Amino acid sequence: MQRVAVVFSRNMAFLSRVNMVGERGSGAGKGGGGGGSIREAGGAFGKMEAAHEDQYFYNLQKEQISKLKDGLHDEISFHEEQIKRHQEAINRHKKRITEMDKE
Structure with a gap:
């Protein structure tokens, strides 16, 4: 369920970026939207906050993909062991x- 929420939130972030007039973090009413007082103020801090947010979700997604790969490797090992037992x-x-x- 958590993975669905992250995908949904990333898709919503993408959609909101498509509809923006200005850059993310450039201030309220300029496409940055109301993301808190720093982002509403705009300027370098607003852009930096938007970049940190993007980096957070990028790292989160990377971690989730890594866990998914590890799980798949575990499943492969399990099935290979099962094949070995069945072959024996x-x-x-x-x-x-x-x-x-012979008898």
Whole structure:
């Protein structure tokens, strides 16, 4: 559920940027919107705050992708181990059949 919220918030941020007249963080009424007193004031601090916000979401997304990859690697390892166990069972059964045929 958290991943959906992050994706939704990133999409909303993108949509709000598309509709802006000015740069993000350039002040209220100039496309920066009301993002707090620093961003409303505009100027370098407003732009810096907008950049920090973008960096935060970028890092968050990178961390989520990394966790997803780790989880997939774990699943792959699990399935490879299962394949190994099944192959060993198949070999045991084939060996039993061969032994039965010899009798």
